[in-house]
Amino acid sequence: MNDNVINVNGPALEMLNVQRDELLGSSAPETIPKYEAFPDSGVFEDFLTIQTHSGKRDFKIKTVEITTQRGQVIGSMVTLQDVTEFLRQEQRLQVLNRVLRHNIKTETNLILGYSEDLPTEAAERVKQSAFQIDELGQKGREAIRLFSRAREESDVRSIEMILKERLREVRSRFSDVTFELQCPDQDVPVDVLVSPVLSNAIENAAEHNTSDSPHVEIVASVGEQVQIEIRDNGPGIPEHELSVLSERTESVLHHGSGLGLWIIKWGTDLLGGRVQFGENEVTGTVVSISLPRKEPSAN
Secondary structure, three states: OOEEEOOHHHHHHHHHHOOOHHHOOHHHHHHOOEEEOOOEEEEEEEEHHHHEEOEEEEEEEEEEEEEEEOOEEEEEEEEEEOOOOHHHHHHHHHHHHHHHHHHHHHHHHHHHHHOOOOOHHHHHHHHHHHHHHHHHHHHHHHHHHHHHHOOOOEEEEEHHHHHHHHHHHHHHHOOOOEEOOOOOOHHHHHHOOOHHHHHHHHHHHOOOOEEEEEOEEEEEEEEEEEEEEEEEOOOOHHHHHHHHHHHHHOOOOOOOOHHHHHHHHHHHHOOOOEEEEEEEOOOOEEEEEEEEEOOOOOO
């Protein structure tokens, strides 16, 4: 092969900052930066940094051989995927994760240590605030893991299995709450990314339930989509918490109290599903989560 360019799309022309007439028919090694590093076939094992007219950018490179019906290689199609922002975001998440894991834990431990020298009532208030800060840090790390896992190859598991695991974990921390679980008769696979969504929905229903006989009911059903409802008999979610979710942002004057509801919202969005928050018949909240069905895993 002569490695001459015979076709090119608009984004590639923009990246190289050349006119189509200049590139067509030219020698690829002479006109395309770092062409010598491109794989003959398959995906480049790392990200390739290329100098473009807008600065250095990182690309994922993939080469597909073009063959005749007899298998003779007559050319190649090369695709360059700009992953610069992806890598920058990944770096930001890693830094944020380290800060949340180390700095917040260290500071809350110091606060708890100093609180021992305070009067009893003041010490209890300080300890409660320290525990809330630590919990917020844990939720922040959970949100980071959610976004990181969303970029990986997805896996599927039975919705019944996921619900039972999440419920077992939450039940161990809220022994005073009565839980009920109803699952469909058929085995229905869903993306495992729903696990933190369900954990936070069930935990939220239990943790903030101030009823004399706190009760949480989880009902899963199947139609065109998988539907999960988490119903509780607590005081309900404050309106200002839900309005923040509907506006999709927070401000200094208008913000929620934590990240639990955001994880439910973000995770459902990432799965291509939908979540709604409504009132229970008598008192409490109904969280309705709709998810697309998945094909069973080949494994």
